[in-house]
Amino acid sequence: MPPFDLSVYLKERTMRVDEYLAGIIDSVDDSSGTLKKAMEYSIFAGGKRLRPIFAIAASEAVSGTLDQVLPAACALELIHTYSLIHDDLPAMDDDDYRRGVPTNHKVYGEATAILAGDALLTKAFEVLTDTVRFTSPPTALLRVSSEIARAAGDSGMVGGQMIDMESEHQNIDLDMLTSLHRKKTGALITVSIRTGSILGGGDETQVERLSEYGDCVGLAFQISDDILDVVGDQEKLGKRTGMDEARGKQTYISLLGLEESRKHAETLIDRAIDALSTFDERAEALRAIGRYVIERQA
Amino acid sequence: MPPFDLSVYLKERTMRVDEYLAGIIDSVDDSSGTLKKAMEYSIFAGGKRLRPIFAIAASEAVSGTLDQVLPAACALELIHTYSLIHDDLPAMDDDDYRRGVPTNHKVYGEATAILAGDALLTKAFEVLTDTVRFTSPPTALLRVSSEIARAAGDSGMVGGQMIDMESEHQNIDLDMLTSLHRKKTGALITVSIRTGSILGGGDETQVERLSEYGDCVGLAFQISDDILDVVGDQEKLGKRTGMDEARGKQTYISLLGLEESRKHAETLIDRAIDALSTFDERAEALRAIGRYVIERQA
Numbered sequence: 001m002p003p004f005d006l007s008v009y010l011k012e013r014t015m016r017v018d019e020y021l022a023g024i025i026d027s028v029d030d031s032s033g034t035l036k037k038a039m040e041y042s043i044f045a046g047g048k049r050l051r052p053i054f055a056i057a058a059s060e061a062v063s064g065t066l067d068q069v070l071p072a073a074c075a076l077e078l079i080h081t082y083s084l085i086h087d088d089l090p091a092m093d094d095d096d097y098r099r100g101v102p103t104n105h106k107v108y109g110e111a112t113a114i115l116a117g118d119a120l121l122t123k124a125f126e127v128l129t130d131t132v133r134f135t136s137p138p139t140a141l142l143r144v145s146s147e148i149a150r151a152a153g154d155s156g157m158v159g160g161q162m163i164d165m166e167s168e169h170q171n172i173d174l175d176m177l178t179s180l181h182r183k184k185t186g187a188l189i190t191v192s193i194r195t196g197s198i199l200g201g202g203d204e205t206q207v208e209r210l211s212e213y214g215d216c217v218g219l220a221f222q223i224s225d226d227i228l229d230v231v232g233d234q235e236k237l238g239k240r241t242g243m244d245e246a247r248g249k250q251t252y253i254s255l256l257g258l259e260e261s262r263k264h265a266e267t268l269i270d271r272a273i274d275a276l277s278t279f280d281e282r283a284e285a286l287r288a289i290g291r292y293v294i295e296r297q298a
Numbered sequence: 299m300p301p302f303d304l305s306v307y308l309k310e311r312t313m314r315v316d317e318y319l320a321g322i323i324d325s326v327d328d329s330s331g332t333l334k335k336a337m338e339y340s341i342f343a344g345g346k347r348l349r350p351i352f353a354i355a356a357s358e359a360v361s362g363t364l365d366q367v368l369p370a371a372c373a374l375e376l377i378h379t380y381s382l383i384h385d386d387l388p389a390m391d392d393d394d395y396r397r398g399v400p401t402n403h404k405v406y407g408e409a410t411a412i413l414a415g416d417a418l419l420t421k422a423f424e425v426l427t428d429t430v431r432f433t434s435p436p437t438a439l440l441r442v443s444s445e446i447a448r449a450a451g452d453s454g455m456v457g458g459q460m461i462d463m464e465s466e467h468q469n470i471d472l473d474m475l476t477s478l479h480r481k482k483t484g485a486l487i488t489v490s491i492r493t494g495s496i497l498g499g500g501d502e503t504q505v506e507r508l509s510e511y512g513d514c515v516g517l518a519f520q521i522s523d524d525i526l527d528v529v530g531d532q533e534k535l536g537k538r539t540g541m542d543e544a545r546g547k548q549t550y551i552s553l554l555g556l557e558e559s560r561k562h563a564e565t566l567i568d569r570a571i572d573a574l575s576t577f578d579e580r581a582e583a584l585r586a587i588g589r590y591v592i593e594r595q596a
Contacts, residue, residue: 086416162331
């Protein structure tokens with residue numbers, strides 16, 4: 001068997017995700033004027049489609065297909081994108097650039113950016129509950145929608161962002177930092193993988209193993225984000241580095257140092273790949289993405 | 299049969315809604331700090347619970363029960379409340395007071411208000427897709443969730459808010475104004491009634507008749523809002539009047555005049571009550587609410 005080519009894999013899956021996302025945006029009400037443009041702008045502002053690809057790769061790992069999970073995978077990207085738009089707002093992180101392009105409110109103004117985020121979040125649940133888009137049974141769709149809502153809300157992403165804001169310039173320890181990131185970024189990554197494994201037809205043991213993979217990869221992803229904020233290349237990243245320190249944010253680096261942080265991320269990826277030990281070559285994409293998460297430059 | 303007592307009806311139903319909403323807020327992740335308080339603050343800031351009561355009354359009209367629809371009814375109130383928090387933000391309508399109390403961002407700051415809105419919207423879909431809360435079949439829950447997402451998003455409430463903002467200081471005609479309000483406020487009211495009739499076990503003919511009722515009542519409600527902004531009592535309303543004119547907003551009054559607006563609202567309520575002609579005394583609450591919508595002082 002030829003070695004697994006991650007870049008070809010990512011390119012092919014990204015293309016399918018982008019096509020489906022374009023269809024979703026195309027279905028946005030035209031009479032909403034600028035709203036549709038603002039939603040489209042951030043959806044196509046250079047995202048890596050990591051969450052959709054996690055969902056697709058997890059579906060494939062349990063012998064499911066891309067089509068079974070594609071609409072839900074794209075719903076996860078809608079949620080991720082809404083969270084970036086709102087996080088970038090002046091009242092929140094006040095970021096002017098993301099991925100090298102001006103943030104939504106810099107282009108469309110704050111009011112439209114708030115509404116575009118609201119509309120993307122709502123559209124995600126419109127997609128997730130649209131039975132015509134799926135072949136899975138209604139109970140699976142409800143389960144996935146419910147898990148995604150929990151991962152995105154007060155007990156997950158939104159709660160994590162709140163804790164993150166409130167802990168600026170505060171002393172927090174490693175346990176608190178880990179809990180913060182499990183909510184802020186980890187929960188949505190883990191639920192992306194659970195979504196793929198549930199809609200792909202995985203059994204409960206498979207779903208739990210893939211969750212373990214997701215939990216480890218999610219944290220490793222955050223650690224590598226912290227590392228890139230210190231040693232990364234601004235041009236490759238498309239955003240300013242050194243922002244965590246400037247904002248008085250505790251990071252893995254400030255708590256563990258650079259070398260220990262790298263080791264911690266590597267240990268997490270080892271655990272993630274261990275969690276896949278009972279899976280065959282269909283989980284090769286997940287293994288490769290795990291390694292990529294800590295080796296990436298952007 | 300004694301005459302129908304709307305105030306007793308509203309009091310009893312509101313109590314059940316408030317109890318259930320308190321349970322939902324109680325389930326919000328405690329570690330989210332201020333987020334939970336900010337969500338609770340706006341949920342219990344004096345709302346009339348009109349959307350939940352429409353859902354409950356519609357369920358009762360098709361011989362369903364309050365319990366069948368209560369969780370979804372409360373999810374609708376979560377969505378309504380999130381939309382008020384975001385609409386009041388400085389970047390949007392910039393309102394300091396609502397229902398006589400300071401708006402969310404005046405108490406908790408803009409960042410928390412944005413996140414509290416996001417969390418309430420997400421919580422709504424968490425509730426709607428939580429099968430443990432419902433006795434209805436999964437297909438009915440998916441249908442209701444999907445209809446609510448469409449009514450709340452770009453083709454409904456968020457789209458309407460966007461059109462409303464973009465049409466300030468613009469000349470729009472009666473058709474455009476009606477279309478704006480169908481989206482901005484009408485869609486969520488109509489879907490509240492549809493939700494009640496679907497989860498209450500109504501047949502398709504009943505759902506369509508109740509939709510017609512909802513469409514008429516939703517528009518009449520907006521017209522009476524426009525009228526109250528001109529002739530209402532600030533103290534009873536708990537907000538400043540005359541704001542539509544100050545903001546350069548076209549209203550039914552500016553387009554039709556006060557008397558014609560009143561007549562138009564009455565015609566709509568007549569049509570709404572006509573749509574209920576095949577329903578028995580179990581629709582008496584909907585008939586009474588219809589009349590209340592145009593007679594209310596606040």
